[in-house]
Amino acid sequence: MKKQNIIEYQELPSVEIQDADVVINRVCWGGSVSGKEGTQDAPDAILIETEQMEYYDEDLEYSPMKYMQVHVADSIYEYEKIKTSFRGRSSEKKQLLISLGGDHSITPQLTLAVLKNSATILFLDAHADLRRSYLGDTNSHATPVFHLLKQGHNLVMVGIRSMFESEALRIKEDKNIHCFMDRALRCESVRKELLQTVSALEGDVYLSIDMDVFDPACVPSVGTPQAGGIDYYFATDILEALFLKSNAEIKGVDMVELIPEDSKVSQLFAAKLLQKIISYWGRSQGVEQREQTGGQMQVKYD
Numbered sequence: 377m378k379k380q381n382i383i384e385y386q387e388l389p390s391v392e393i394q395d396a397d398v399v400i401n402r403v404c405w406g407g408s409v410s411g412k413e414g415t416q417d418a419p420d421a422i423l424i425e426t427e428q429m430e431y432y433d434e435d436l437e438y439s440p441m442k443y444m445q446v447h448v449a450d451s452i453y454e455y456e457k458i459k460t461s462f463r464g465r466s467s468e469k470k471q472l473l474i475s476l477g478g479d480h481s482i483t484p485q486l487t488l489a490v491l492k493n494s495a496t497i498l499f500l501d502a503h504a505d506l507r508r509s510y511l512g513d514t515n516s517h518a519t520p521v522f523h524l525l526k527q528g529h530n531l532v533m534v535g536i537r538s539m540f541e542s543e544a545l546r547i548k549e550d551k552n553i554h555c556f557m558d559r560a561l562r563c564e565s566v567r568k569e570l571l572q573t574v575s576a577l578e579g580d581v582y583l584s585i586d587m588d589v590f591d592p593a594c595v596p597s598v599g600t601p602q603a604g605g606i607d608y609y610f611a612t613d614i615l616e617a618l619f620l621k622s623n624a625e626i627k628g629v630d631m632v633e634l635i636p637e638d639s640k641v642s643q644l645f646a647a648k649l650l651q652k653i654i655s656y657w658g659r660s661q662g663v664e665q666r667e668q669t670g671g672q673m674q675v676k677y678d
């Protein structure tokens with residue numbers, strides 16, 4: 377058993393899991409990476425960079441952590457344990473369940489942990505990730521979509537720009553996949569169509585963000601970088617459509633495939649995205665109507 381570091385979100389106190397509004401799960405699993413190594417180090421590196429973030433959300437004009445409490449869970453180092461993530465979470469309280477990876481092979485294990493019924497998976501990725509197995513590994517970072525379809529979920533895929541021929545065929549033929557290719561998203565009308573599709577989502581939704589969906593100029597350090605990609609503000613638009621415009625029930629979120637690097641640009645980008653997700657979810661729950669008893673009120677912050 378490795379020693380658990382004390383790592384917090386924005387240096388705020390971590391409350392008991394049952395009391396938390398937001399639960400952050402650290403999945404330190406990089407076992408299936410075929411490109412660059414180091415995804416298992418991303419969860420802590422991202423959380424460390426959240427210390428650099430302001431509490432105030434400049435888009436929504438409020439400070440979410442005045443109203444919300446966070447629990448940062450112990451790190452998970454074994455693949456078999458991922459499917460029991462968020463054990464001990466509240467059965468009554470609405471909680472935002474976020475997992476920081478790790479490579480993309482963790483997603484189908486996380487959906488087992490948080491989804492009871494078939495759901496829509498909003499899947500942001502440069503790669504189709506639809507292989508049955510890759511380099512002999514059936515639980516690879518190249519296979520999550522294959523497993524998610526097998527689990528009975530629908531996929532809305534965004535930013536795809538790298539695939540094997542059989543994956544392209546499956547995307548075209550499978551009625552459970554709605555794919556927005558990265559190149560098509562250069563076109564304003566397709567961007568609008570995507571945002572409308574996301575706004576119209578309802579029922580259970582799980583959001584999976586492979587950090588390689590972004591332009592490598594924004595997020596240079598990921599397991600398998602790919603030219604092209606979306607930028608921060610378009611991702612923010614997608615988050616706004618999902619959290620603030622749709623009637624979807626967000627059952628879980630993951631951010632995967634990041635590799636910490638010396639300039640820290642990649643992990644800072646991920647930290648900002650994480651903050652945005654928490655902030656938008658908080659707004660969707662109307663947390664700012666509550667009393668100010670959130671984590672931020674318990675620390676000196678000036």
Ligand SMILES: [Mn+2]
Pocket residue numbers: 480501502503505517586633
């Ligand atoms: Mn992926």
